[in-house]
Amino acid sequence: MERRNTPTKQAVLELLVKSGKAMSREAIEKEITQNINRATIYRVLNRFCEDDVLHRIVAEDGKQYFAVCVNCYDKVLSGHHFHFRCVKCDTIECLPIAVEFSISNSYQVDNVNCVLSGTCKDCSV
Amino acid sequence: MERRNTPTKQAVLELLVKSGKAMSREAIEKEITQNINRATIYRVLNRFCEDDVLHRIVAEDGKQYFAVCVNCYDKVLSGHHFHFRCVKCDTIECLPIAVEFSISNSYQVDNVNCVLSGTCKDCSV
DNA sequence: TAATTATTGCGAATAAATCGCATTTACATG
């Protein structure tokens, strides 16, 4: 199952890099110039997650959002971090705030999903 | 919109108290003895959340889970706390681990949803 | 007991995400 380079993949990744935020399939489909099928967008996003190019956030609206995994300038974002979902502008941003907890090692933690929600700084006028 | 007491509400709440865990509509419908309609279960759960009798957790499976709000013996559970979802036994438990973060007050945080997932202590043999 | 209206049941409607399958296309190889 080798990966191939396609215009679709490039466009989706470019958009996510440019936006700098986590986007839903809906938002991607709305903002992208190309005409890409709904199922294809999901498949592209899922493959990127498998390859650790993107990470997936599930918000309290039950929807999936996807963001590029940055790990250069900000160490905290390479690990588990909080996310903030603004219910007004419906965007999710990766916060540079690490998620910290200590739990008995009888639990095996495979995944961490932390989302704060409310009104973001741009919308809270 | 005054609330009325009904067998249905009682049964749902009793089950959630007894289980001591967060349950999905599906799990509730499966374990409850009464025959309660699907939509009714959701409505009962949503009303309990409005009244702060239950709290709602949205897991990375995109589903909603509901748990009683305990705030007696364990103070931490009265505030925001982590949850753990076991992908093997498909239960969610409220962890007595407080969620801590500091964020610029230009953000208005209305809701906190933090879920760890993996294998719980009972299933990790 | 009767009136009011919250609650319920039922079926249809929404909406997110996935699936099956035929078709297209990226890419390696000769």
Added chain:
DNA sequence: CATGTAAATGCGATTTATTCGCAATAATTA
């Protein structure tokens, strides 16, 4: 450059969680 293989895509159908509209039922209060 031509060609074979399998990855990627498009399309429509499907699955699944949750909600909605509306008529029927039942809790509560007077």
